[in-house]
Amino acid sequence: MGHIVKVTKPRPVNLDLQTIRFPITAIASIVHRVSGVITFFSVAILLWLLSLSLSSPSGFEAAADIVDSFFAKFILWGILTALAYHIVGGIRHLLMDMKYFEELESGNMSAKVAFGITAVLSVLAWGLVW
Numbered sequence: 001m002g003h004i005v006k007v008t009k010p011r012p013v014n015l016d017l018q019t020i021r022f023p024i025t026a027i028a029s030i031v032h033r034v035s036g037v038i039t040f041f042s043v044a045i046l047l048w049l050l051s052l053s054l055s056s057p058s059g060f061e062a063a064a065d066i067v068d069s070f071f072a073k074f075i076l077w078g079i080l081t082a083l084a085y086h087i088v089g090g091i092r093h094l095l096m097d098m099k100y101f102e103e104l105e106s107g108n109m110s111a112k113v114a115f116g117i118t119a120v121l122s123v124l125a126w127g128l129v130w
């Protein structure tokens with residue numbers, strides 16, 4: 001015979017994407033992966049720029065001209081910000097590997113701290129590039 005279960009809470013019919021909020025730890029994790037991929041491609045760009053600058057005196061001028069443009073400076077600032085987050089988030093990951101910040105509260109806190117430190121480093125990178 002069938003067994004009747006009383007459902008007190010309505011079951012979700014579909015996922016309402018407008019009401020789903022990612023926890024800050026999930027955002028920290030996604031951004032860490034994205035910053036790692038950006039850092040990976042940055043290595044190619046920066047090595048190309050370095051080799052151009054070392055190729056000849058006119059190559060150096062060409063590289064200096066590239067770095068002088070607003071667009072290039074903006075990209076360099078973005079690269080430095082991604083690297084900053086990747087290192088700060090990476091250190092947070094390594095600390096978690098050592099069993100720190102593994103609880104919900106401390107994990108949320110360390111994610112916020114990582115974003116805060118990155119914001120400061122990003123402002124410093126802006127000053128360095130300009």
Ligand code: HEM
Binds near residue numbers: 039
């Ligand atoms: C050229 C430099 C670097 C590149 C291209 C790079 C790239 C990446 C990529 C693509 C991932 C995989 C992310 C994922 O699958 O979620 C990763 C993970 C990681 N990176 Fe880097 N990385 C670099 C430097 C660093 C540095 C300096 C640190 C120092 C803290 C670091 C710490 C980590 C850690 C701890 C992970 C693993 C995170 C996890 O367990 O999800 N990385 N990196």
